[in-house]
Amino acid sequence: MNNALTESRIAYFFEAVRSGTIRAAADWLNVAPSAVSRQISLLEEELDAALIERHSRGVTPTEAGEYVIEYFREQRAHRDDLLSRLQELRGLRTGHVNVVLGEGFVSDMLSGPMQQFCRQYPNIKVNLDLGSTNDVVRRISEDEGEIGLVYNPPNEARIVSRAARQQPMMAIVGMQMARTINRKSLSVQELASYPLAAPHPTYGTRQMLQAVEFAERISLDPLVTTNSINIMKQFAKSELGIVVLPAFAVATELEAGELTAIPIEHPILENAEAHLVTRVGRKLSVAANKMLQMMSSQMTAFR
Numbered sequence: 001m002n003n004a005l006t007e008s009r010i011a012y013f014f015e016a017v018r019s020g021t022i023r024a025a026a027d028w029l030n031v032a033p034s035a036v037s038r039q040i041s042l043l044e045e046e047l048d049a050a051l052i053e054r055h056s057r058g059v060t061p062t063e064a065g066e067y068v069i070e071y072f073r074e075q076r077a078h079r080d081d082l083l084s085r086l087q088e089l090r091g092l093r094t095g096h097v098n099v100v101l102g103e104g105f106v107s108d109m110l111s112g113p114m115q116q117f118c119r120q121y122p123n124i125k126v127n128l129d130l131g132s133t134n135d136v137v138r139r140i141s142e143d144e145g146e147i148g149l150v151y152n153p154p155n156e157a158r159i160v161s162r163a164a165r166q167q168p169m170m171a172i173v174g175m176q177m178a179r180t181i182n183r184k185s186l187s188v189q190e191l192a193s194y195p196l197a198a199p200h201p202t203y204g205t206r207q208m209l210q211a212v213e214f215a216e217r218i219s220l221d222p223l224v225t226t227n228s229i230n231i232m233k234q235f236a237k238s239e240l241g242i243v244v245l246p247a248f249a250v251a252t253e254l255e256a257g258e259l260t261a262i263p264i265e266h267p268i269l270e271n272a273e274a275h276l277v278t279r280v281g282r283k284l285s286v287a288a289n290k291m292l293q294m295m296s297s298q299m300t301a302f303r
Contacts, residue, residue, distance in 0.1 A: 005046060010072050012039035013051055017069060021058040043068075073143050080143075081283055095287040096125040100136045100145035102204070103229040104249030105274075108301050109149065111252075113294035124287045132227070133204035140279055146288040147295070148277040151246065152204040163276040163296040165303070167246040169208060169269035170261040172232075174239040178260040185263040188212055191220065195241030197232045198222035204272075205245060212268050233259070246272065248301045274301040 016025040016036055026033040044051050051065035061069060083095070101109060106128075114126070131139060133150055140148040141158035148159070151167070171186050183190075198220075199206045209220050224235055232243040233250060236259055244264070253259040264270070276296055278284060284292065296302050 006043065007075075009039045009043040009046070010068060012036050013043055013065070014069060014072050016040060016052065016059055017061050017065065024058075076143060077282065080146075080285065083285065095123075095285060096127060097147070097285070097288045097291045098127045098129075098145045099147045099149065099291070100129045100131050100139045101149035102133065102136060102151055103130050104151060104205075104245060105149040105299070105301060106130070106229075107252050108248050108299045109295070112298040112300065113291065116298065117291055117294055121287065121290065126291070132200065132202040133207065134202040137277075140277055143279060143282065146278065146282070146284055147292055148275075149295070149301075150204065150275050150277055152208055152272045153275055153277065154207075158280055159277045160280050161275045161277055162292060163302045164273050165301060167248055167272060167274045167301060169205065169244050169264060169272050170247050171264050172236050172243045172245050172250055172259050172261055174236050175257070175260060176239050177236075177242070178262070181262065183262065185265050188216055188218060188220070188264065188266050188269075191242065191244070191264060192218050195223040196220060197224040197226065197235040197241060197243045199229075199232070200225060200227055203227075208268055208272055209244060212266055215268065216266075244269070246274065246301070248274065248299075251300055276302060 012025065012029065012035075015028055016022055019025040019028055022033050022036050026036045029036065040052060047064070047068070049064040050062050051068060052059045053062055099109075109128070117124070117126070129139075129145065133153055136145075136148045136150040137153050137156050137159060139145045141156060153159070171191060173181065198209060201207065201210065212218075213220050223241060224231070226232060229245070229249060232245065233253060235241060236243045237253070247254060247261045250259050250261070254261060276292070276299075278292075
């Protein structure tokens with residue numbers, strides 16, 4: 001091993017591990033797959049260590065590779081810290097905030113903190129990326145986002161909740177179905193008798209439904225499975241059946257009288273929570289801190 005370390009090569013290696021395959025990394029970096037392989041090979045020569053293991057389904061990091069990934073993430077965190085300090089000196093005249101959120105938070109985010117933030121800091125760029133519960137947790141824990149909005153996340157030692165609020169899962173139905181049901185609340189057994197639309201298992205809402213199925217030994221087999229909250233809303237509006245979501249995810253439709261929320265009688269669903277999360281130990285930029293404060297105080301999900 002020599003003392004040279006070409007930092008740019010680490011980015012190729014990191015992207016290959018993040019993407020899972022050399023080809024996917026090449027597509028993301030807009031280079032040929034051979035270029036990615038070459039840069040990783042040169043990095044392995046520099047470090048005198050094998051960094052990846054190749055399998056039929058892609059690549060995974062070796063123990064040495066994990067150390068390099070940790071180094072790369074720390075370097076990015078130091079860079080972000082430097083940019084944050086420079087941003088503070090500029091008085092928030094420039095900069096960016098990176099938020100990763102579940103789709104159910106979109107309306108709440110755009111109608112609340114985004115309006116004030118964009119008026120108060122017009123030159124701060126905001127990146128909003130959608131993701132499932134698992135996506136949000138992973139991206140925040142791996143510093144691919146500064147702030148995460150996630151519903152009922154799993155326990156993860158690398159993330160910390162900066163705000164949390166109980167937001168029960170409700171049966172969301174169209175107005176005609178609400179009149180047909182004509183109940184102030186539903187049991188999970190009654191819920192199971194109606195057609196359902198639900199997200200994929202990587203979403204927190206679906207994971208809670210699966211927990212209810214296990215606890216009650218019943219089947220909540222959805223008629224429609226999707227990765228879109230909007231499709232679920234349209235399913236309910238079209239009177240095709242019930243979707244199970246927190247009320248804040250359909251606040252606009254509830255206010256407009258397009259949908260109705262009916263409580264569901266089950267502790268797993270009643271005790272669900274919305275969380276505003278960051279990575280443990282991450283120092284947020286000045287702009288991100290301002291955004292965090294506005295999100296926790298202005299979003300319906302946390303009031």
